[in-house]
Amino acid sequence: MSTNAAQRVDLAVIADLITPRARVLDVGCGDGELLQLLERDKQVDGRGVEISQRGVNECVGRGLSVIQGDADADLGFYPDKGFDFVVLSQTLQATRNPKAVLDDLLRIGNHAIVSFPNFGHWQVRLSLLLRGRMPVTKDLPYSWYDTPNIHFCTIRDFVNLCDEVGATVESATALNAAGQRIGLSMPWWFWNFFGQQAVFLLKR
Amino acid sequence: MAAARATKKARKDEANDPSSEIVRFGAEQPLQLDAGALLSPFQIAYKTYGTLNAERSNAILVCHALTGDQHVASPNPVTGKPGWWDVLIGPGLIIDTDRYFIICSNVIGGCLGSTGPASINPETNKPYGLDLPIITIRDMVRAQAMLVDHFGIDRLFAVVGGSMGGMQVLEWAASFPERVFCALPIATGARHSSQNIAFHEVGRQAVMADPEWCGGKYIEAGKRPEKGLAVARMAAHITYLSESALHRKFGRNLQDREVLTFGFDADFQIESYLRHQGMTFVDRFDANSYLYMTRAMDYFDLAADHGGRLADAFAGTSTRFCVVSFTSDWLFPTSESRQIVHALNAAGASVSFVEIDTDRGHDAFLLDEPELFSAIRGFIHSAARARGLEETP
Numbered sequence: 001m002s003t004n005a006a007q008r009v010d011l012a013v014i015a016d017l018i019t020p021r022a023r024v025l026d027v028g029c030g031d032g033e034l035l036q037l038l039e040r041d042k043q044v045d046g047r048g049v050e051i052s053q054r055g056v057n058e059c060v061g062r063g064l065s066v067i068q069g070d071a072d073a074d075l076g077f078y079p080d081k082g083f084d085f086v087v088l089s090q091t092l093q094a095t096r097n098p099k100a101v102l103d104d105l106l107r108i109g110n111h112a113i114v115s116f117p118n119f120g121h122w123q124v125r126l127s128l129l130l131r132g133r134m135p136v137t138k139d140l141p142y143s144w145y146d147t148p149n150i151h152f153c154t155i156r157d158f159v160n161l162c163d164e165v166g167a168t169v170e171s172a173t174a175l176n177a178a179g180q181r182i183g184l185s186m187p188w189w190f191w192n193f194f195g196q197q198a199v200f201l202l203k204r
Numbered sequence: 205m206a207a208a209r210a211t212k213k214a215r216k217d218e219a220n221d222p223s224s225e226i227v228r229f230g231a232e233q234p235l236q237l238d239a240g241a242l243l244s245p246f247q248i249a250y251k252t253y254g255t256l257n258a259e260r261s262n263a264i265l266v267c268h269a270l271t272g273d274q275h276v277a278s279p280n281p282v283t284g285k286p287g288w289w290d291v292l293i294g295p296g297l298i299i300d301t302d303r304y305f306i307i308c309s310n311v312i313g314g315c316l317g318s319t320g321p322a323s324i325n326p327e328t329n330k331p332y333g334l335d336l337p338i339i340t341i342r343d344m345v346r347a348q349a350m351l352v353d354h355f356g357i358d359r360l361f362a363v364v365g366g367s368m369g370g371m372q373v374l375e376w377a378a379s380f381p382e383r384v385f386c387a388l389p390i391a392t393g394a395r396h397s398s399q400n401i402a403f404h405e406v407g408r409q410a411v412m413a414d415p416e417w418c419g420g421k422y423i424e425a426g427k428r429p430e431k432g433l434a435v436a437r438m439a440a441h442i443t444y445l446s447e448s449a450l451h452r453k454f455g456r457n458l459q460d461r462e463v464l465t466f467g468f469d470a471d472f473q474i475e476s477y478l479r480h481q482g483m484t485f486v487d488r489f490d491a492n493s494y495l496y497m498t499r500a501m502d503y504f505d506l507a508a509d510h511g512g513r514l515a516d517a518f519a520g521t522s523t524r525f526c527v528v529s530f531t532s533d534w535l536f537p538t539s540e541s542r543q544i545v546h547a548l549n550a551a552g553a554s555v556s557f558v559e560i561d562t563d564r565g566h567d568a569f570l571l572d573e574p575e576l577f578s579a580i581r582g583f584i585h586s587a588a589r590a591r592g593l594e595e596t597p
Contacts, residue, residue: 063586
């Protein structure tokens with residue numbers, strides 16, 4: 001949705017977290033790549049929400065159950081604990097009210113999986129420090145004035161938000177620029193500095 | 205005049221002796237109506253396209269809208285015009301008649317061969333007129349189910365329809381969930397809104413205010429309330445379009461003249477267009493049927509039929525749904541479709557929802573609308589793969 005599909009290294013990490021035959025809701029499912037992967041490899045009962053007509057048509061054509069809608073407006077209509085996993089991949093930063101959305105994810109799903117680009121990554125910091133301009137990187141290719149991303153956060157910010165909404169972090173993974181996992185033994189500050197993306201498994 | 209008489213004769217024949225196939229249900233198979241009465245005997249006129257496969261698993265039921273009919277993909281016998289969805293249904297088209305068996309019936313209460321107010325009441329040997337009990341959407345669906353039984357089909361592959369046809373699709377999914385593999389309701393709602401009821405009331409009052417309506421007994425009196433029915437159609441037709449499409453098509457352009465006449469002729473193209481719509485409609489439709497059909501839509505309220513909770517109408521369903529709306533449809537706006545989608549979500553149903561961006565209004569479902577076609581194609585083909593009707597590509 002907000003980054004290039006080719007860069008979606010987080011999808012494999014997300015798929016690893018999902019148990020076979022689970023009920024999965026993918027919020028901001030784009031063209032349905034993750035849902036299709038999950039239905040094929042994990043036989044999940046998958047549903048999607050996507051804002052763009054192109055994405056929805058693509059999904060429907062792939063045989064996926066996808067609703068045209070947006071995370072800010074539509075999650076309230078889903079029943080409590082209706083899904084085993086609710087996935088929000090690379091979409092949190094494009095929502096108007098990330099806290100309310102996260103709250104809904106934890107209400108609708110037994111688990112929530114959230115992946116997002118880490119605004120604390122060193123390249124972002126360096127770009128702002130040295131060039132004095134909003135960063136435009138391979139993962140964040142938009143200029144500040146036309147970006148769909150309106151609520152960037154760092155890994156540390158997100159951990160704080162999880163505390164605020166009463167979410168327990170079941171596991172967290174940071175991925176470096178090459179899409180490789182950063183060692184689990186590394187401290188948070190290291191993740192926050194070198195992690196280009198993060199994937200969190202949460203529950204409440 | 206001779207041509208007009210021929211049309212009239214054709215129309216009369218279509219109500220009782222249609223040029224399509226008919227199945228007659230005798231005294232042993234009455235139709236239980238929501239209004240309480242039993243309708244018996246009765247008949248359903250229908251058209252089929254394509255071939256039913258040996259497993260009887262490839263049948264698609266197409267439900268027509270308010271003034272539609274069974275001639276979905278073949279020329280209409282009254283008007284001679286092409287079938288109303290022949291852009292979608294045919295050999296090699298999106299709903300492929302080489303692959304699927306398409307059934308389209310004239311609904312109960314209609315006027316093209318299924319039992320309706322213009323049909324002969326066997327008890328009196330006169331047309332039913334207003335003696336026909338009120339027909340509901342559920343009654344139409346019950347009758348369709350008997351037609352589907354007649355073909356020996358346990359489970360339809362798909363039920364598809366727009367507007368009033370979409371109401372029937374929803375009713376099918378709610379009443380016979382185990383008989384519907386996938387459902388495609390387009391530009392419709394789970395209930396008729398008060399605004400829609402209001403427009404229908406204007407239409408009905410126009411029909412009944414016509415002196416030729418004769419208290420509903422115009423056929424016996426040898427008259428036709430054409431003016432009232434034409435006005436009803438004109439008012440309704442406006443609701444099928446959008447303001448921007450009307451503006452794009454007509455603006456304030458004058459019809460066949462350079463200056464205003466300062467009178468009540470059809471100076472504007474839009475006036476002339478509406479008059480034409482009204483006039484051609486009375487040639488093919490029965491005024492009492494219009495009263496019954498609009499009433500059926502007004503009474504439709506799927507949530508009310510299920511304790512006030514729409515999700516309960518779909519509880520435990522295994523039907524796959526694809527709900528479609530149009531951005532410029534003010535008769536059944538997207539919010540109505542979203543209510544259906546939210547209810548299906550709450551029921552845990554497999555549902556897709558597509559809002560098509562178009563300025564062509566409610567009638568967009570009858571037009572060549574590429575985004576609509578791409579959604580229908582995707583949904584039907586993927587459902588067909590899940591049903592084992594198509595190879596995985």
